Each structure stands twice: as C-alpha cells, then as structure tokens.
Amino acid sequence: MMRFAGLVTVLAIVSAFSACQSEEEIKRQRYITEGILVYKNNCANCHQNKGEGLAALYPPIAKSDFLADKNAVICLIRYGQQGPIVVNGKPYNRPMPPQPQLSDLEVAELVTYIYNEWSNETKVTGVKQITPILEKCKK
Amino acid sequence: MPVLSKPLNFWAKNKPSLLLVGLVAISWGCGPTNEKLPILGQREAVTKMVNGKSVTDSVYQSIPDFRFVSQYGDTVTARTLDNKIYVADFFFTSCPTICPKMKVQLKRVYEKFKDKPDVMLLSHTIDPDHDSVSVLKEFADNLGVTGRQWLFVTGDREKIYDIAQDSYLVTAQSDPSAPGGAVHSGAFILVDKAKHIRGIYDGTTEAGVDQLMKDIDRLLAEYKS
Numbered sequence: 001m002m003r004f005a006g007l008v009t010v011l012a013i014v015s016a017f018s019a020c021q022s023e024e025e026i027k028r029q030r031y032i033t034e035g036i037l038v039y040k041n042n043c044a045n046c047h048q049n050k051g052e053g054l055a056a057l058y059p060p061i062a063k064s065d066f067l068a069d070k071n072a073v074i075c076l077i078r079y080g081q082q083g084p085i086v087v088n089g090k091p092y093n094r095p096m097p098p099q100p101q102l103s104d105l106e107v108a109e110l111v112t113y114i115y116n117e118w119s120n121e122t123k124v125t126g127v128k129q130i131t132p133i134l135e136k137c138k139k
Numbered sequence: 140m141p142v143l144s145k146p147l148n149f150w151a152k153n154k155p156s157l158l159l160v161g162l163v164a165i166s167w168g169c170g171p172t173n174e175k176l177p178i179l180g181q182r183e184a185v186t187k188m189v190n191g192k193s194v195t196d197s198v199y200q201s202i203p204d205f206r207f208v209s210q211y212g213d214t215v216t217a218r219t220l221d222n223k224i225y226v227a228d229f230f231f232t233s234c235p236t237i238c239p240k241m242k243v244q245l246k247r248v249y250e251k252f253k254d255k256p257d258v259m260l261l262s263h264t265i266d267p268d269h270d271s272v273s274v275l276k277e278f279a280d281n282l283g284v285t286g287r288q289w290l291f292v293t294g295d296r297e298k299i300y301d302i303a304q305d306s307y308l309v310t311a312q313s314d315p316s317a318p319g320g321a322v323h324s325g326a327f328i329l330v331d332k333a334k335h336i337r338g339i340y341d342g343t344t345e346a347g348v349d350q351l352m353k354d355i356d357r358l359l360a361e362y363k364s
Binding site for chain 2: 094
C-alpha cells in the first residue's frame, strides 16, 4: 500500500511537470492542493488529518458511505448538520457547525480533495457545478 | 619523538574508556531524568516558630478545594483526587476548534496510563449550561471512556472559570465572538499528589503530549523512591 502510494506520488509529480499535461489535470491538482488546506483549517480538528473521524464522536469521511450522496455532502459543509446520522452502519449524533466562511470555490476545492482522496474519483468538482447546488439547499 | 609518542599512545589506548567517562559526565551534568520536575506557580516565604526558633519555609501554590459534578452525577472534590497524580484540562463538548484535538491527545494519555491507579484525568467543561451530566456522560461514552479514571466535570460557571485562571493558571472565559461562544487554553496541567502544579503542556500537539507522558512517568518515579 505504501509502495503504491509512493508510486502515485512520483507519478503525480512527473505528470505535474510534464508539458503535455491536460488543462483539466492541472486544474484538478490545483483544486486538491487548495482543498488540503481548506480541510486542515476547517475540518481536521474533528474529522482528523486522515479523515478517520474520532471514536463514536465524529464520523469518518474516508471510505464513508455518506459520500455516496455528493449533493448532501456539499450542502452539509456550508449549512451544517443536526440530528442523528448513520455512517458505515454506526450511529452518530453530534451537530456539525455550518461553515459559512467558506466560499463556493473553497467548498468546491474541499469536495474535490475529499472525493479524490477518500472516494474513488479522479475528477474536479468545479465551482460552477457547486454554486447551483448550494443555492438550492440554502436555508 | 619518544617523549611525544607516550601521551598520544595513552590517548589511543584509552580512547573508548575516556569517551565513556565523557559521556557519563555529560549525562550526569544535564541529564533531565535525574532532576525533579519544577513546582510552578507562586510561592511565598512563611516564617513560623519551631521549637522556639523562627524557621522560614517556602509555601507553594496549590489547587484549593472545589466542588463539581462528574459524568456519573456524583460530587467530585479535591479529596476525590487525594493521593493521585492528575492531568486537568478545560473544554466543552460542542467546541468546534481545539477541543477535539485535545481529546484525541488526552485519550492517548488515558490509554497509556489505564492500568496505573495513581493517575487520573479531570476534564472541566467551560460551558456548563449546555454540558449537563447526561451530555458529559454521552460524550465520555462516545469517546470510549469508561470507569472513574477520567472524570468529566461540570458545575457553577464562575467557579470553573475562577479555578482555571487562579489555580490552574490557564485561560477560560466566555466570548460570544469566538466559535462555540467561549475561549479557553489548550493546555494540559499536571498536578502532583500534594496538589502542586508540576507542568503545563500544549494539549493540541502530539509533541506537547509526548512530553506530558514522559513527565507523568518521572512524577510517578518520584513517589516510588
């Protein structure tokens, strides 16, 4: 697993420097890099650096079945979450505070990072995609 | 030449043992493990008469008595911690900022000293309006804490803030502009069996808490000898 991660890192670095890299890939790398910072500053306190969550207090994000509904994830980042939820079969019941300080772009970067790091996506969730979703679930 | 060769030879022959002497000297001189942890806080000189002579002694700041309620609903006073080394901290269950980090770190301390009955942990909520006994119980359960080694206490808000600032030497105050409505220090305070403060650590970092765990071992060793 470590070896695989190392290989991926090397590949990522090589591809980042190669001239024939697509514009989409450059954008993805940029979103992920920014997304890591947004995550560390706004989410990692509770959900931890590797997205593993904390005991039965805060649910994991990494490999979480909650990621299946991306629209719900986008909305709960901005507007928070109240009441009991079940993640990977385990109950959690602690409010998540809303994060109104995050701009649409920052939410997009964060979502891109989360889904590339802990789900199986290798694409950008762009800000243009995010804005209408956030608009719809505005409370 | 023959004159010079002798000291050189002496050095060459005895190099390993000389090196050893040097290392011992160094570790003797500045080895922290031999030293006792300092007693922190204010101290005052108290002069009293003993056998007709006046004797001056320094009296160290210590944690006064208090009266709070634990996650099990029973009263916790300074006597509950008699004959214990304990780590105190201040937090609140709905805190979105540094508290989760502190709890991850304090959980490491809990796991490491689980089988040491002389060590206790005392977490004070600074949001007693919200953090009732049942809220604290649920929090402790969710964190995976059982038994009475780690007590989560609530009580009168002002008394908690006062003991934090005046006795444990850390910040705790309500601040509506802060996330969660209160600001507090991320410190862990190490208290010995005489209720003296022996160390204050950054409870939000792994390095700070590694140091705390080393110092708990040193403090435990003090009571063994």
